[in-house]
Amino acid sequence: MESSSSAAQGSSSSRKPVKQAKPATRRTGKPEVTAPGAKKPAGVAPGAKKAAPSTAKAPRAARSPRAKPEPPPVVVEVTSLRKTYGSTVAVDDIDLTVRRGSMFGVVGPNGAGKTTTLSMITGLLRPDSGTVLVAGSDVWRDPIAAKRVTGVLPDRMRLFDRLTGAQLLYYCGMLHGLDRSTASSRTEDLGVALGIEGSLNRPVRDYSIGMVKKISLAAAMIHSPRVLVLDEPFESVDPVSTSQAIDLLQRYTASGGTVLLSSHNMALVERVCDSVAVIVDGSVLAVGTLDEVRGKQSLEERFVELAGGRVAVEGLEWLTTFSD
Numbered sequence: 001m002e003s004s005s006s007a008a009q010g011s012s013s014s015r016k017p018v019k020q021a022k023p024a025t026r027r028t029g030k031p032e033v034t035a036p037g038a039k040k041p042a043g044v045a046p047g048a049k050k051a052a053p054s055t056a057k058a059p060r061a062a063r064s065p066r067a068k069p070e071p072p073p074v075v076v077e078v079t080s081l082r083k084t085y086g087s088t089v090a091v092d093d094i095d096l097t098v099r100r101g102s103m104f105g106v107v108g109p110n111g112a113g114k115t116t117t118l119s120m121i122t123g124l125l126r127p128d129s130g131t132v133l134v135a136g137s138d139v140w141r142d143p144i145a146a147k148r149v150t151g152v153l154p155d156r157m158r159l160f161d162r163l164t165g166a167q168l169l170y171y172c173g174m175l176h177g178l179d180r181s182t183a184s185s186r187t188e189d190l191g192v193a194l195g196i197e198g199s200l201n202r203p204v205r206d207y208s209i210g211m212v213k214k215i216s217l218a219a220a221m222i223h224s225p226r227v228l229v230l231d232e233p234f235e236s237v238d239p240v241s242t243s244q245a246i247d248l249l250q251r252y253t254a255s256g257g258t259v260l261l262s263s264h265n266m267a268l269v270e271r272v273c274d275s276v277a278v279i280v281d282g283s284v285l286a287v288g289t290l291d292e293v294r295g296k297q298s299l300e301e302r303f304v305e306l307a308g309g310r311v312a313v314e315g316l317e318w319l320t321t322f323s324d
């Protein structure tokens with residue numbers, strides 16, 4: 001006998017498999033067999049699936065195709081955040097909401113306020129006003145609780161670069177309260193995962209820019225935080241290492257971790273992020289799921305539109321005269 005779950009997967013039994021796109025519109029006279037399994041939303045947690053075995057008759061309400069799953073809880077909540085430098089308004093009353101399991105991209109032109117925003121979210125920079133809650137803890141009122149659950153890859157980070165990569169990771173692990181053997185084993189794991197295992201015994205000051213990014217990402221992850229805030233994590237990182245790092249981050253979000261990252265690489269944001277905020281001149285001009293923000297355009301086209309379009313380059317004839 002065919003169960004509803006096998007029907008949803010398109011089993012080869014005599015009954016026709018149910019198409020997932022339009023299960024509710026097909027009235028076969030046996031809706032209780034087909035629609036509920038086929039309608040299962042993609043985002044349902046594995047634990048929830050186990051709780052309702054496919055052979056058991058679910059209550060009517062649970063089988064309603066209209067029943068929506070609860071959205072994941074909010075992990076980062078930014079409210080009315082503002083920062084000025086003299087007369088420059090770097091961040092102008094920004095609100096952001098990031099939910100658990102999300103890979104949330106922050107994009108914007110140079111000087112838009114991305115680094116300033118991320119620095120205030122991680123407690124590296126004090127805002128003029130506004131609040132940031134990370135996993136329910138106020139970053140400025142309860143910084144230890146907020147920082148315990150946050151991993152940070154800041155822009156232009158200063159590292160203890162006389163240490164070897166392994167020493168640096170071990171040190172970061174110890175600062176976060178890991179025991180020695182956990183810090184050591186995680187150092188090895190992260191070295192392999194990010195493709196820097198062969199360089200872990202070299203001083204960080206000898207690393208290339210891309211290698212510094214990778215060791216910094218490893219340092220941000222070593223205490224298995226709930227939230228990763230990564231400022232330009234893939235800048236200067238080669239494509240193979242980028243893919244490896246993305247795999248790692250996707251595994252992290254699939255298991256309930258949350259990533260907030262900034263990037264100028266629209267294709268990459270489009271590839272990895274489920275949600276995005278476009279910041280221009282210190283304000284959020286668009287925010288939502290990737291599809292909500294880009295609409296029918298590519299993210300890059302939408303970004304250029306929001307950022308004020310391209311400026312035609314005029315003059316500069318001297319550039320084509322060549323000095324010789």
Ligand SMILES: Nc1ncnc2c1ncn2[C@@H]1O[C@H](COP(=O)(O)OP(=O)(O)OP(=O)(O)O)[C@@H](O)[C@H]1O
Pocket residue numbers: 085088089090108109110111112113114115116117
């Ligand atoms: N320490 C500072 N002192 C004065 N102005 C600053 C300082 N830090 C940032 N700013 C200004 O704040 C604004 C936002 O800068 P921010 O670094 O946040 O932008 P960004 O979006 O991260 O830019 P980029 O993409 O170039 O890294 C810019 O006008 C910048 O010049």
